[in-house]
Amino acid sequence: MDVSVFLHLLLQEISSGGQGLRPYLIGFNDRSLYERCRKALKELCNTHPALAHMEERPIISSLRFHFPKGLEQRWRPFKQALTVEEDTRMMINTTFRTTSTGERGIPWGVRHIKAPHAWSTTTGHRIRIGVIDTGADYHHPDLRHSLLSGINFVQPGRPPQDDNGHGTHIAGTIAAANQMYGIIGVAPRALIHPVKSFDENGSAYVSDIVQGIEWCVRNKLHLINMSFGMKTRSKSLLHAVTQATNAGIAVVASSGNDAKRKTIDYPARYSQTISVGATDNSRRIAPFSNRGSYVDIYAPGDKIVSAWLHGNYHEMSGTSMATSHVSGAIALLLALKPELKPPEIKALLRRTANPIQPLRGRASSTKESPAGEIDIARLLNECR
Structure with a gap:
């Protein structure tokens, strides 16, 4: 590609101005x-001077600009x-949360x-998990031994401290380890690298997600949780997902x-x-969960208690919560x-997986969801 032609067209786009500017990622196939x-x-x-607004994304060999809509066609x-x-925004997958709980x-x-x-066989010991989310509360007593260093793409240079709560909740379900006074996660000796790509409102740009995945690949983590x-x-x-896989x-x-x-999604x-789709405590698909042939596995996602900011605990529902259960299960498996x-x-x-219970009022749910609900005992027995 002729660099001078690229620069000429780029400057044309920037100088055109106009209303409704949107963030775009220009990714280079060649470093x-x-x-x-x-x-x-x-x-x-x-x-x-307009080039001063250019943002570099060196981890993914990309540049980020604001342009009028329709750039994909013109380029x-x-x-x-x-x-x-377009550098699209996405949201964390949670339906609602309650106030702090005593459980x-x-x-x-x-x-x-x-x-x-x-746990008598495996606790996820030394399995390293990248949780791409809102960060994590490094001061929470249940996560004191579970959190390693991470990265912050929302406020570069600062630690990935959670300012929302969602990432801390996810980390708690995966690897909380406070047997005496707090909660215990699925894989209490797994290790979590918080990757803060989401802001305090639970919103992130695709470019920050992609950078987070690339960071996990570079640091040779074992798995990535994306709720x-x-x-x-x-x-x-x-x-980025293909690269990680x-x-x-x-x-x-x-x-x-x-x-x-x-x-x-x-x-x-x-x-x-x-x-991952979500189930309730009756082994039925949770009413809010997306379902169908694209879902590989279901896990508990309804009214899940886990860690929260400032040493607290919250009950939350969503496929986010289900995903953290599956990540913990995979950590147990990979340790073996x-x-x-x-x-x-x-x-x-x-x-x-165990078969899903039929939805209330339906004879069978297999057409909607051929996948089943995770069963760690059966999962590990299969590997022995």
């Missing part, structure tokens, strides 16, 4: 081309060298999937909370992920069988 263009744009900043001639797409010990979801049956979703496809996100990292993603029967809809690849893990989860 050296990215470096050449980035350097050239830096040199032009003095004569073109189609560069499709061999570049990926151009302690082993939460019902952890018991329901039979995690305590596994969030959006309705539209993203080439950048798909590329190819690196041997299991990517666990929530199906979404729209009660849809035939579709689920992205990135869970990508075949490279392990997609570290050689397992993501497709093998997915196949094991599906093969050892």
Whole structure:
């Protein structure tokens, strides 16, 4: 690709101005081309002040600009060298939460999937999990021994401290370890790297998610928990998920909370992920959960108690909560069988799942959801 032509068209786009500017990601398929263009744009900043608003995304070889809508069509001639797409926002997948609760010990979801049956054999020891979310509360007593260093893409340079609560809740279900005074997660000796891509409102741009996945790949984590979703496809996100899976990292993603029967959110809809729907304590699909053939496994997601900010606890519902149960189960599995690849893990989860109870008023739920609910005892027995 001719760099001078690229720069000319880019400057045209920026100078056109107009209403309704949106954030776009320009991703370079070749790292050296990215470096050449980035350097050239830096040199032009003095004569073109609008370039000062350019944001670099070096981890994913991308540049971020604000342009009028429709940039994808206008830049189609560069499709061999570049990926151009709107930097969409997405939200964490939670339906609601209550005020703090007094419940302690082993939460019902952890018991329901039979995690305590596994702890004499495996506790997830030394399995490293990237939780791409709102960060985590490093001061929470239940997470004191579970959290490692992470990264903050919302406020670069600062620690990934949670300012929302969702990420702390997810971390607690996966790996809380305060047997005497708090709660215990599915894999109490697993280790979590908080990746803060979501702000205090539970919102994130695709580019920050992609950077988070890339960070997990570079740091050779074992699995990634992604309790969030959006309705539209993203080439950048798909590329990052594929890269993680190819690196041997299991990517666990929530199906979404729209009660849809035939579709689920992205990135869970990508075949490279392990997609998770939510059940209630009657082993039925939770009313809010997306379901259907795209879901790989179900797990408890209704009225789940876990850690919260400032040492507190909250009850939350959503496919986010279900996803954290599955991530914890995979940590238990990988501590025993570290050689397992993501497709093998997915196949094991599906093969050892318990049948879903029929939805109330229906004879059977198999048409809606051929997948079953996770059973850790059966999962681990299959591997012995």
